[in-house]
Structure formats: C-alpha cells, structure tokens
Amino acid sequence: MAGVCRPTANGWKVEPVIELSGLYKIFGSDPAGLLPRVRDEGVGKDDLLDRYNGVLGLRDINLSIPARTIQVVMGLSGSGKSTLIRHINRLIDPTAGQVVVDGEDVMALSKAQLRDFRCRKIAMVFQRFALMPHRTVSQNVAFGLEIQRFDKAEIARRVSYWVERVGLGGNGDQYPNQLSGGMQQRVGLARALATDADILLMDEAFSALDPLIRRDMQGMLLDLQAELKKTIVFITHDLDEALRVGDDIVILRDGAVVQQGNAQDIVLRPADDYIADFVQDINLGKVIRLASIMRPMTAGLTGPALDGSMLLADAVRFFAAADADTALVTGEAGRVVGAITARDVMGAMVRG
Amino acid sequence: MGDWWREFPEMDRETLVALRKALDGGYREFSRSYGAEIEAFFDPLLYFLVWFEKLLLATPWWLVIIVLCGFAWMASRSWKIILGTVIAFLLIGWFGMWEDTMRTMSIIIVCTLIAIALGVPIGILMARSGRTQAVVTPVLDVMQTMPAFVYLIPVVMLLGIGKVPGVIAVVIYAIPPVIRLTNLGIRLVDRDVMEAADSFGASPWQRLVRVQVPLAMPTIMAGINQTIMMALAMVVIASMIGVKGLGQPVLKSITNQYFTLGLLNGLAIVALAIVFDRISQAYGRRMQAYRERLEG
Ligand SMILES: Nc1ncnc2c1ncn2[C@@H]1O[C@H](COP(=O)(O)OP(=O)(O)O)[C@@H](O)[C@H]1O
Ligand SMILES: [Mg+2]
Numbered sequence: 130m131a132g133v134c135r136p137t138a139n140g141w142k143v144e145p146v147i148e149l150s151g152l153y154k155i156f157g158s159d160p161a162g163l164l165p166r167v168r169d170e171g172v173g174k175d176d177l178l179d180r181y182n183g184v185l186g187l188r189d190i191n192l193s194i195p196a197r198t199i200q201v202v203m204g205l206s207g208s209g210k211s212t213l214i215r216h217i218n219r220l221i222d223p224t225a226g227q228v229v230v231d232g233e234d235v236m237a238l239s240k241a242q243l244r245d246f247r248c249r250k251i252a253m254v255f256q257r258f259a260l261m262p263h264r265t266v267s268q269n270v271a272f273g274l275e276i277q278r279f280d281k282a283e284i285a286r287r288v289s290y291w292v293e294r295v296g297l298g299g300n301g302d303q304y305p306n307q308l309s310g311g312m313q314q315r316v317g318l319a320r321a322l323a324t325d326a327d328i329l330l331m332d333e334a335f336s337a338l339d340p341l342i343r344r345d346m347q348g349m350l351l352d353l354q355a356e357l358k359k360t361i362v363f364i365t366h367d368l369d370e371a372l373r374v375g376d377d378i379v380i381l382r383d384g385a386v387v388q389q390g391n392a393q394d395i396v397l398r399p400a401d402d403y404i405a406d407f408v409q410d411i412n413l414g415k416v417i418r419l420a421s422i423m424r425p426m427t428a429g430l431t432g433p434a435l436d437g438s439m440l441l442a443d444a445v446r447f448f449a450a451a452d453a454d455t456a457l458v459t460g461e462a463g464r465v466v467g468a469i470t471a472r473d474v475m476g477a478m479v480r481g
Numbered sequence: 482m483g484d485w486w487r488e489f490p491e492m493d494r495e496t497l498v499a500l501r502k503a504l505d506g507g508y509r510e511f512s513r514s515y516g517a518e519i520e521a522f523f524d525p526l527l528y529f530l531v532w533f534e535k536l537l538l539a540t541p542w543w544l545v546i547i548v549l550c551g552f553a554w555m556a557s558r559s560w561k562i563i564l565g566t567v568i569a570f571l572l573i574g575w576f577g578m579w580e581d582t583m584r585t586m587s588i589i590i591v592c593t594l595i596a597i598a599l600g601v602p603i604g605i606l607m608a609r610s611g612r613t614q615a616v617v618t619p620v621l622d623v624m625q626t627m628p629a630f631v632y633l634i635p636v637v638m639l640l641g642i643g644k645v646p647g648v649i650a651v652v653i654y655a656i657p658p659v660i661r662l663t664n665l666g667i668r669l670v671d672r673d674v675m676e677a678a679d680s681f682g683a684s685p686w687q688r689l690v691r692v693q694v695p696l697a698m699p700t701i702m703a704g705i706n707q708t709i710m711m712a713l714a715m716v717v718i719a720s721m722i723g724v725k726g727l728g729q730p731v732l733k734s735i736t737n738q739y740f741t742l743g744l745l746n747g748l749a750i751v752a753l754a755i756v757f758d759r760i761s762q763a764y765g766r767r768m769q770a771y772r773e774r775l776e777g
Contacts, residue, residue: 218680239528248682259677263695263771273681275691304771 144166144216144373146328146360147191147200147217149475152226153188154212154384157183160224168225173356174383180223186212188385190226190401196327196378197358203407214330217362218251219243228330248277252321256333258313259306267292268303273324291319295349311342315349322353336365348372368407372396372416380404392416412443414478422477423458423467432456437466444474512615512639530591530644539582545583547568553756557763565759569752578749585716585726586753592648592712596656598706604663605689614664614688621657628671629654629718637722655711657731666697702765706758713754714757727753 147298155163155177163183166172187209192472195201202210215221216228219235228235230250238246251271260269267288268427274284292301295315297374305313314334321329335343351374352360371378372392380395388400396416420437432455435444448454448471460466512519515561537545549570550563573582607614633650640646670693678692694701720728727746734743 192654220676220679244682244684246682247680253677253680255673255677259671259673261674261677261692261696263531263698272678272691276681276683276687306772320681330680 135286143340146194146231147188147192147194147362148227148229149192149213150229152187152213152216152228153224154186154209154216154221155183155224156186157181159183162378163455164224178208185209185384186221187216187223188383190386192379192386192389194360194362196360198376199361199363199374201363201365201371202312202381203368203371203375204367204381205379207380210366210381211332212384213381214332214362214364217328217330218247218253220444237362248273248324250326251328251330252324252326253332254314254317254321254331254334256336258305258310258317258337260313260316260320262305265302265304266297266308269305269316270323272320277324287323291323293317294353309342310338311346314338314346318346318350322357325362325446329359331363332418333364333366335370336367343370363458372411376480380407393418393421407433412442414445415440417441417477419444419458419469419474420460422473424473426457426465426467430455430457432468434459434465435469441474441478444469445471445478448474483513492565508635508638516639520640520645523640526643526648527643530588530648531589534584534587537587538580540672542570542574542579545710553760556760556767558767559763562756562763563761566756569756573749573752576745576749577733578730578746579729579747580751581727583726585713585728585750588644588648588651588724589712589716589718589753589757592651592655593705593709595648595652596659596708596712599652600656600659600704600708601663601701604660604704605667605694607660607664608667609763616758617660624653625657629715632719633718644724646722647719650722651712651715651719651724654715655708658707659701659704662707663697663701666700666704667693669700670696698766699765702761702768706761706765709757709761710754713750713757716750761768 140463150318153164153168154160155167157163160183163177163181166181167177167185167188172181174188177183177185190213192200202213204210212221216223217230217235219228219238223236230246230412235243235246261272264272270288270291271284279287289301292298295318297312297319299314300308300312305316308316314337317334335346338346347370350361350363363371363374372395375392377389377391378395380400382403388395388404390398393416395404395406396411396413399408417440418437419435419439419441422441423437432453433447433451435447435456435458438459439447444456447456454471456469457465458467458469469471540548546567548568553559553562553566570582572578603617607617629650632653633646636646636649640649668687674696675688678688683691716724716726716728716730717731720726720732725751730746731743731750733739734746
C-alpha cells in the first residue's frame with residue numbers, strides 16, 4: 130500500500146534513479162542574465178515578472194526519486210509542475226542545474242542519444258491525452274514501438290496485450306474521438322506502458338477526468354504499479370489524489386519546493402499556511418496510520434494485534450466489529466511495537 | 482528640373498530606354514546562350530507530356546470514363562459523383578469536344594502532379610522555419626497577383642511556344658495554394674500531439690511522416706483542390722502560347738466571335754472543374770473521417 134512501503138523505510142539501499150540538483154528554469158528573453166537575480170539575490174516570482182519581465186519556472190529544485198516508487202509532485206496551477214517533469218526527459222532545457230537519470234547526465238546527451246533515451250527509458254502520459262487523432266487505439270498504442278522499429282509481430286503482440294490490459298479489449302479499431310475521456314487516457318497509459326520503459330512521467334494524467342472515473346484510473350494505476358514496479362513521477366493538483374497514489378509527495382509553490390514527505394508528514398505537519406490550506410478538508414482516517422499515533426507498550430497489556438500500517442478508518446471499522454477496545458500494534462515481522470485504543474483512534478481522526 | 486513640385490521628377494527617357502534595353506538585351510543574351518541547355522533540361526518533361534497526351538487520346542472513350550470513375554470511387558465512395566462524372570463526359574463527347582478535353586486533362590493532371598511534387602516539400606520547409614516562411618510568402622504573393630501574361634513573356638523568350646512553357650506558366654500560377662496550405666496544415670498540428678511524439682523519441686523525419694503530414698492532410702488536400710481549379714482557369718491563357726486543348730477553341734471564338742463554340746468549350750472546362758473539385762473534396766472529407774464521433 131502506498132505510504133508505508135517506501136524502499137528506504139524497509140532498509141533497502143536504493144540508488145535514486147532520477148536526480149535533479151540545483152535546477153533553475155527561467156522563461157523569457159534572457160534567462161541566463163536573470164539567473165543571478167533569482168539565485169543570488171533571491172528575487173521572487175512576482176518581482177521577476179514585474180521588474181525583469183522574466184517568468185520563474187523553477188527555483189533550486191533538488192529532488193532524488195528512488196527506483197520503483199511513485200513520486201507525486203503537487204502544487205496549484207502555474208506552480209511549475211509541468212516544467213519540472215519536462216526536465217526529466219529534457220523536453221525543456223534547464224537554465225541551470227543537473228538532471229541525472231540512471232546515472233546518466235541527461236544534459237550531456239547528443240540529439241540522437243536523447244531520442245534513444247526517450248524511446249527506451251522514459252514514457253509519458255499527458256493531461257489532455259495527446260493521442261494521435263488519425264490513428265486507431267491500437268495504432269496509438271503502437272506509436273512508441275514503431276519509433277523504436279520493433280518488428281510487426283512484436284508490435285502486434287505487445288499492442289494487443291496492453292490494449293487488453295487497460296480494459297480496451299473491444300476498442301482497438303476505434304479512433305480516439307469515439308472514446309470517452311477515461312477511455313482515451315487508458316489509451317495514453319497503454320501507449321506509455323507498451324514501450325516497457327522503466328520510468329513513467331504522468332503530467333496531471335487524471336486531472337481532466339470526472340471524479341468517479343478518476344478514482345477508477347487511480348485504482349488501475351496502483352494495481353499496475355503493484356505488479357510492474359516502475360519509477361513513476363505523478364503530477365497532480367489534487368491532494369486526495371496525491372495522498373492516495375504517492376509514496377512520497379513534493380509540494381511546489383512558485384517554482385520552489387515548499388515541503389516534501391509522505392502523506393502523513395504532509396497532513397500532520399504542513400510546512401506552512403499554503404499547505405495547511407490544502408490539507409484542511411482531508412479525511413485524516415484515510416491518511417494516518419496506526420504506527421504514527423500509537424502509545425508506548427505497557428507491560429501486561431493484551432488484545433488483538435493490528436498492523437502498524439493500518440489506516441485509522443480501517444481501525445475504526447475493526448473496533449466497531451470487535452468487542453475489544455484496546456489493540457496491540459505490530460511492526461516489522463509481527464513484533465509488537467505499541468498499543469492503541471479505540472478512543473485514541475477516534476481522537477486522532479478529528480482535528481484538534 | 483525646376484518643376485519637381487508640379488511634375489513628378491521622373492527618370493529621363495533615355496536612361497529608362499537604356500535600362501530596358503540593357504535588361505531585355507541581357508535576358509535575350511542569356512536565353513540565346515543557355516536556351517538550348519534549359520530546353521534540354523525540360524526534354525524529359527516534354528516527352529512525358531507528349532506520351533501522356535497520346536495515351537489519353539489513344540485510350541477508347543469508354544475506358545477513360547471507366548478509369549475516371551474508378552478513381553472517383555476510390556476517392557469519394559459516392560454514387561452521385563460517379564453519375565455526375567459519367568454524364569459530364571458523355572455530354573463532352575457528344576458535343577465533339579472529347580479530344581480537346583483529353584488534351585486539357587493531360588496537361589492539368591501533369592501540372593497538378595508537378596505542383597504537388599514541388600509545393601508540398603516547399604510548404605513543409607516553410608512550416609519548419611519562420612525564416613523560410615518570411616522569404617517564401619512574399620514570393621507567393623507576387624506569383625498570385627502578377628498578371629499571368631507578364632510571366633509568360635520571359636518563359637516564352639526562353640523556351641519559345643509549346644507545351645513546356647505552357648506547363649511552366651500553369652504551374653507558376655497554380656502552385657501557391659498547395660504551398661500555403663501545406664505550411665498552414667503543418668503549423669496547425671496540435672502542439673500537445675507533437676510533444677507526445679517527441680516524448681517517445683521520434684526523430685524529425687518520423688514526426689513529419691507519422692504525425693504532421695497525416696494530420697495536415699485534409700488541409701493539404703484543400704490546397705491541391707485549389708491548385709487544380711487554378712490550373713483549369715489557366716487553360717485559355719496557356720493556349721495562347723501553344724498549349725492545345727479546350728483553350729484554343731475559346732481563343733478562336735474570341736477572335737472570330739463564335740459565341741456558341743466559346744460557350745460549349747467554356748462549359749466543358751467548367752464540367753472538368755466540377756468533376757475534379759467534387760472528387761478531390763470528397764477525398765479530403767473522407768480523410769477526416771476519424772474526426773467524427775460515433776453516434777450514441
Ligand atoms: N514556454 C513558456 N514560456 C513562458 N512561461 C512559461 C512557459 N511554460 C511555462 N511558463 C510559466 O512557468 C510557470 C510554471 O508553469 P507550469 O510548469 O506549466 O505550471 P503547472 O504545470 O504547475 O501548472 C507558469 O507561470 C507559466 O506561465
Ligand atoms: Mg501543468
């Protein structure tokens with residue numbers, strides 16, 4: 130489940146696959162000239178626009194994304210999310226800073242190497258789907274494979290697998306225009322997955338969808354991720370979505386990172402008012418886990434054992450059905466690490 | 482010279498004459514020394530034109546109609562257009578204009594193919610670079626507004642009278658739409674879709690043939706359609722420099738005041754225009770079928 134199984138938390142030593150360091154992006158006629166203003170003088174986004182006619186896209190982004198996790202990047206519209214994600218496959222060149230993917234300096238790649246890198250390592254899913262309207266569903270899914278010049282049989286095999294896999298089995302010969310938004314984004318997802326790239330970039334991939342469809346798609350993504358274990362950079366402006374899918378969440382504001390952490394960190398300890406605003410309507414029961422509110426174990430305490438990664442909402446359901454009102458909280462390998470009462474759980478679900 | 486505020490201070494007559502003489506003389510000199518080479522360069526085109534015209538003339542009339550209907554069917558899938566084509570060509574034949582119509586058709590087809598072969602790549606280059614567009618656009622403006630007679634002169638001076646200069650004149654006149662609309666069509670391709678193609682590592686060539694040209698195709702077809710129409714409109718002017726076909730009887734009718742002859746040949750040109758227009762438009766529409774949503 131998202132939130133607990135961060136590889137680092139489990140003690141695995143994982144090399145980060147995506148490493149952004151000291152990344153700045155300034156849009157305008159003289160980005161290099163404005164860089165010192167932003168970097169050394171600390172000119173902010175509004176000032177930069179008013180006084181120097183430059184748009185601050187990103188400011189000093191330092192981010193390591195470990196392999197096989199879902200990294201969420203969240204922020205309001207215009208906060209620089211799309212700009213950030215486009216640096217990873219170098220659809221945008223930084224004004225300053227480094228982008229390293231799998232140990233490779235993306236900025237050092239030649240044009241041909243960059244194309245190769247995009248083909249093999251990274252696939253992308255777009256907010257407005259960006260499907261090719263003149264191609265059928267199957268032909269869209271085949272696009273990345275055609276670019277890599279796979280042979281016909283291999284393309285056909287992979288296409289039919291992925292079209293089926295995202296639940297579009299009967300729609301292979303339809304055109305994108307004939308599909309609903311949710312189905313179109315399934316095509317976008319299949320197109321990205323078909324190339325077998327290890328890294329998946331999703332720029333507000335579900336933002337254009339209706340809430341119900343969006344939940345479906347999030348569920349599908351989590352199911353796929355449980356099996357495929359890709360490294361996913363997932364952009365959203367929706368906190369619920371961020372909390373649901375993100376192993377780790379970065380919050381951007383005016384091009385800079387204002388907070389980074391997992392769902393509980395963000396909800397329990399918002400770094401500033403901006404984030405507090407974001408999280409105030411969140412159902413805590415669906416974010417906070419027993420381990421973070423348990424009390425120390427006292428001798429002689431008994432009761433049923435609950436896993437520390439259990440959500441408070443699930444714990445309430447458990448206590449309602451069980452006749453106990455105290456439970457033991459277990460950690461790694463079922464070892465008891467603390468205790469919890471029904472009262473604790475309910476208390477933690479309402480904000481103080 | 483003291484009168485410059487009342488009379489326009491124009492260049493004096495001798496200088497003007499000298500200038501004209503120098504330019505004309507220079508060009509004449511150029512055509513005298515290189516005319517033969519340039520003509521030789523166009524020889525393959527001439528052979529092809531002659532061969533194609535002979536082919537159309539030698540083919541039995543019913544076979545021509547069947548082949549045309551075949552193309553019309555492939556392009557439009559419309560019985561109405563097929564029926565219209567058959568009727569138009571039967572009437573043309575009945576009124577004794579079959580041979581001239583075949584000659585005109587052969588020249589129009591060749592001109593259109595040349596215009597496409599040159600115009601689409603030029604349009605693509607324009608779409609790729611703002612600078613190329615800035616250079617080509619005014620040239621196209623001149624080509625479209627300069628009276629056709631004016632550029633007939635150097636063409637005739639260089640190549641004399643005949644099929645090849647006729648084709649060159651028609652192509653100059655008819656090529657701008659296909660260039661402009663290719664450029665426009667490619668520039669209108671959705672930026673998101675282009676970015677998606679980039680994100681999958683497409684090379685510029687892959688992007689062009691797999692995304693840009695297919696998506697620009699309906700617009701390019703509209704340009705081709707206009708090019709065909711403009712080529713047909715040039716038929717009469719081209720006949721003044723020796724291009725045989727429906728234009729010549731029209732020209733004869735003007736000098737001899739044969740109203741009916743002129744009208745019939747004029748109507749034959751119109752019929753050709755309508756047939757080609759409907760076929761190419763239907764094809765353009767069919768290529769956009771993917772834009773239509775399913776009902777329900
Ligand atoms: N090509 C560009 N030229 C100028 N400004 C841009 C460009 N792309 C993005 N911006 C600006 O950079 C900021 C961040 O944009 P973006 O990354 O698209 O934000 P988000 O995806 O979070 O909505 C915005 O202020 C936007 O106006
Ligand atoms: Mg965005």
